[in-house]
Amino acid sequence: MIPPQKQMTGMLGHPVAENPIDRMFDAVYAHHGLCWQFWKNDIASAADLALAVRALVPLGYRGMAITVPYKVAVMPLLDTVDDDVRAIGAANYLTIEAGRLIGHNNDGKGVVKAIEKLAPLAGRRVVMLGAGGAGRAMAVEMAWAGAAHLTLITRRQEQGQEVADTVTRASGVPAVWQAWEGEVTVPAGTTLLMNATHLGCAPELEPVPVRWDSVDPACVVVDVITNPRITPFLATARSRGCPVVDGVEMLVQLAMQIFEQWTGVTPEEAVFQRAVAEALGE
Known part of the structure; x- marks a missing residue:
C-alpha cells in the first residue's frame, strides 16, 4: 500500500x-x-x-x-x-x-515558560543583550509576565531604542536602551541577564563579552542558543554560582x-x- x-x-x-x-x-x-x-x-x-x-x-x-x-x-x-x-x-x-x-x-511564550520552570519573572530587573526578532518578542513577553524593568543593550541605538519603546508601549513596563561598547558592565540590581545574540553558537563558540564581576551570583542567566546546550556564556555563569536557563x-x-x-x-x-x-x- x-x-x-x-x-x-x-x-x-x-x-x-x-x-x-x-x-x-x-x-x-x-x-x-x-x-x-x-x-x-x-x-x-x-x-x-x-x-x-x-x-x-x-x-x-x-x-x-x-x-x-x-x-x-x-x-x-x-x-x-x-x-x-x-x-x-x-x-x-x-x-x-x-x-x-x-x-x-511564541518566541517569548517559550522563554517565559522555560524561565518560570526555574524562577518566577515577577518583579525581575532584566538585562537583554541583543534585540533582534526573537529578542523583541522575549522582551515583550517577559514584561507581560511581570518583569519590573528591562534594559536592552545593543550596538545599534535605533534597534535597541525601538524595541525598548515597543516593550513600554505594549506592557507599560519601563524599558531603556544602553549602548553595547566593548565588555558589557551589567547594571547594578540586575536579577536576570539574557544573551539574545548568536554569540556562543556552534561551531564558533564565541564568548559573550561581559564583565562577570558585575553579575550578582544570584542573578538568573539565560541563553537563547540551542547548540550547544551549555554555551560558554552559561558555563561561565554556572561557574560563578548563577542559576541558568538554556536555549534548548x-x-x-x-x-x-x-x-x-x-x-x-x-x-x-x-x-x-x-x-x-x-x-x-x-
Missing part, C-alpha cells in the same frame, strides 16, 4: 544547519504516528525569502517556522498576523489555512506550542525532550 503524502512543515532562516529543530519535530511526528515531515531551509537573502514564502501554498506546506534574520522581514509577505505579532513586530512561525499565510509569535529548554517549550497549533495533537513534553537530547548527542 502506498502511504499517504507527507504533510510538510519546516523552517526558513540563515543559518539553520546547527539547529536541532528538524530532528525534534520528525521524532515527535513519528511518535504520534503522523505522516508529517520537517525541513530546514537555509535562505540566503531577503529576495530569496520572498520567493520561498510565495511558494509555500502551491507546494502544500502546512506550517513554517521563521528564524533569524527574517522574523521582521517576513511580515509584509503574509496575508494576516495575530495580535501578538502586531504588538511585538515580528513573527516566528506561520500557519497555512485555506491558502492564507498567518503569522504568529526554550526551544522545547515553544516547539510544543507550534506542534499543537499545526497538528491539533496535544504533545508529550518528555518526547520533545528526548528527541532534542538525541539530536544534540547527549
Whole structure:
C-alpha cells in the first residue's frame, strides 16, 4: 500500500544547519504516528525569502517556522498576523489555512515558560543583550509576565531604542536602551541577564563579552542558543554560582506550542525532550 503524502512543515532562516529543530519535530511526528515531515531551509537573502514564502501554498506546506534574520522581514509577505505579532513586530512561525499565510509569535511564550520552570519573572530587573526578532518578542513577553524593568543593550541605538519603546508601549513596563561598547558592565540590581545574540553558537563558540564581576551570583542567566546546550556564556555563569536557563529548554517549550497549533495533537513534553537530547548527542 502506498502511504499517504507527507504533510510538510519546516523552517526558513540563515543559518539553520546547527539547529536541532528538524530532528525534534520528525521524532515527535513519528511518535504520534503522523505522516508529517520537517525541513530546514537555509535562505540566503531577503529576495530569496520572498520567493520561498510565495511558494509555500502551491507546494502544500502546512506550517513554517521563521528564524533569524527574517522574523521582521517576513511580515509584509503574509496575508494576516495575530495580535501578538502586531504588538511585538515580528513573527516566528506561520500557519497555512485555506491558502492564507498567518503569522504568529511564541518566541517569548517559550522563554517565559522555560524561565518560570526555574524562577518566577515577577518583579525581575532584566538585562537583554541583543534585540533582534526573537529578542523583541522575549522582551515583550517577559514584561507581560511581570518583569519590573528591562534594559536592552545593543550596538545599534535605533534597534535597541525601538524595541525598548515597543516593550513600554505594549506592557507599560519601563524599558531603556544602553549602548553595547566593548565588555558589557551589567547594571547594578540586575536579577536576570539574557544573551539574545548568536554569540556562543556552534561551531564558533564565541564568548559573550561581559564583565562577570558585575553579575550578582544570584542573578538568573539565560541563553537563547540551542547548540550547544551549555554555551560558554552559561558555563561561565554556572561557574560563578548563577542559576541558568538554556536555549534548548526554550526551544522545547515553544516547539510544543507550534506542534499543537499545526497538528491539533496535544504533545508529550518528555518526547520533545528526548528527541532534542538525541539530536544534540547527549
